[in-house]
Amino acid sequence: MGSPMKIRASVKDGVTEIKVLMGHEMETGQRKDANGAVIPAWFINEVTAKLDGKTVMQAQWGPSISKNPYLAFKVKGGKAGDKVSVTWVDNKGDTRTDEAAAT
Amino acid sequence: MTQRLMERRQILTFLGTLAAAGFVLPKMAFANWDKVAFEAKTMDEALKALGAGTPATSGDVQIVASDIAENGAVVPIQAISKLPNTERIAILVDKNPSMLAASFDLTPETIPEVTARIKMGQTSNVVVLVKADGKFYAASKEIKVTLGGCGG
Numbered sequence: 001m002g003s004p005m006k007i008r009a010s011v012k013d014g015v016t017e018i019k020v021l022m023g024h025e026m027e028t029g030q031r032k033d034a035n036g037a038v039i040p041a042w043f044i045n046e047v048t049a050k051l052d053g054k055t056v057m058q059a060q061w062g063p064s065i066s067k068n069p070y071l072a073f074k075v076k077g078g079k080a081g082d083k084v085s086v087t088w089v090d091n092k093g094d095t096r097t098d099e100a101a102a103t
Numbered sequence: 104m105t106q107r108l109m110e111r112r113q114i115l116t117f118l119g120t121l122a123a124a125g126f127v128l129p130k131m132a133f134a135n136w137d138k139v140a141f142e143a144k145t146m147d148e149a150l151k152a153l154g155a156g157t158p159a160t161s162g163d164v165q166i167v168a169s170d171i172a173e174n175g176a177v178v179p180i181q182a183i184s185k186l187p188n189t190e191r192i193a194i195l196v197d198k199n200p201s202m203l204a205a206s207f208d209l210t211p212e213t214i215p216e217v218t219a220r221i222k223m224g225q226t227s228n229v230v231v232l233v234k235a236d237g238k239f240y241a242a243s244k245e246i247k248v249t250l251g252g253c254g255g
Contacts, residue, residue: 016197045136062141066177072218
């Protein structure tokens with residue numbers, strides 16, 4: 001399930017800027033716990049972003065992305081009120097989708 | 104890769120084949136995670152897995168980031184492509200155990216620049232790879248890391 005993403009989308013001069021802050025441990029699988037056992041890799045590996053129902057970006061991520069990933073990008077077009085939806089899937093098969101309206 | 108993940112991958116591939124045949128619509132139509140590229144052990148291997156071979160260095164691929172990262176766990180990187188028909192932008196970190204950090208597939212509507220935060224284990228070259236018009240271009244920037252970010 002994960003924790004809710006913060007999505008901000010603002011339209012200016014014909015461009016929609018989308019900023020997302022996701023909550024995820026993004027464990028690399030390189031760390032060991034206090035007993036010396038490896039903490040298993042646990043990270044978002046797929047991200048899909050849609051604007052007004054159309055996919056505008058798909059990303060594949062590895063464990064080198066920071067914990068609580070931040071992502072920003074821009075899309076041509078879009079208008080206030082358009083729905084922005086972001087979905088992530090992690091390597092354990094967990095997934096989460098959050099939405100926001102562009103302003 | 105655990106047995107369960109292998110099965111999920113097989114199921115997704117199977118559903119994808121069904122979808123292509125017009126039967127079942129998978130909930131997420133998405134290319135399988137590029138395991139070979141993400142688990143490459145050298146930069147050359149990662150580039151090869153991405154189909155990039157030896158990308159041409161291009162001034163139209165830009166990396167906006169501080170020269171020095173105070174905290175290797177969170178290094179903001181803005182990767183920009185000025186090349187027309189940019190289809191894909193990837194960020195790689197030369198000295199990370201997992202050097203491919205991210206690969207972004209863009210649509211014609213997406214402006215070819217992305218900002219992300221990456222982990223850097225140590226001072227390293229960060230490479231931004233761009234696929235535009237079917238060809239690959241790259242730029243590289245050294246970022247010094249004062250406190251490594253891969254967890255030690």
